[in-house]
Amino acid sequence: MAGLCFDMYGTLCDTSSVSDRLAAELDVSETLVDAVDRTWRQKQLQYSYQVALMDAYEPFWNVTERALAYTLDQYELDPGTEGRKRIQEAYNHLDPFPDAAEALERLGDAGHDVVVLSNGNPAMLERLASNTGLDAHLDGIISADEVKTFKPAPDVYENAADRLGRDLGECRLVSSNAWDIAGAGQAGMGTGWVNRHRDPPEAVGPDPDVVARSLSELADRLA
DSSP: OOEEEEOTBTTTEEGGGGHHHHHHHHOOOHHHHHHHHHHHHHHHHHHHHHHHHTTOOOOHHHHHHHHHHHHHHHTTOOOHHHHHHHHHHGGGSOEEOTTHHHHHHHHHHTTOEEEEEESSOHHHHHHHHHHHTGGGGOSEEEEGGGGTSOTTSHHHHHHHHHHHTSOGGGEEEEESOHHHHHHHHHHTOEEEEEOTTOOOOOSSSOOOSEEESSHHHHHHHHO
């Protein structure tokens, strides 16, 4: 049995479920809400890469806040201080994908160690896991904060293997983010890509070991 390390944001939980809160706080068109949602997520990831490369680590909650500030400035939107707080708080209440809990439960019942491995700092991950009920199906939560950098840095994946008491090759990252899959594969971890949108694999880094269209299908393949 393997140590299965699930990405949280975009894999177990839908980051675009912040759209409802954005719509409520910004009172703009659906088209603009979608644009804000996309830009916020893109900047969140970009800033995580930047602070890692600049050796200027700060927790993912802070990175998410900075990305939101940039996005609101770009679209000249100002929901006010309390509105910004409520928008960011949506990250503690993301919607889990419909098959997330079942997939985790099935893989745990099959004898795998099932944990979250995420850029989110511990408080973020614990709140979200609790709010979604996914914590009931997890053996643990491992945060990139423990090594003070972000995926796809090898240290993040190596720390997860250490936490699980396994060799990297005995662990598998499950992620819907192709860049995350490439990073884990380059570090020596097995990979399972949840490719919901039929995207091509990254041109940099190893191809995924297992590809599925959903968490449920991936559980079928790995259970």
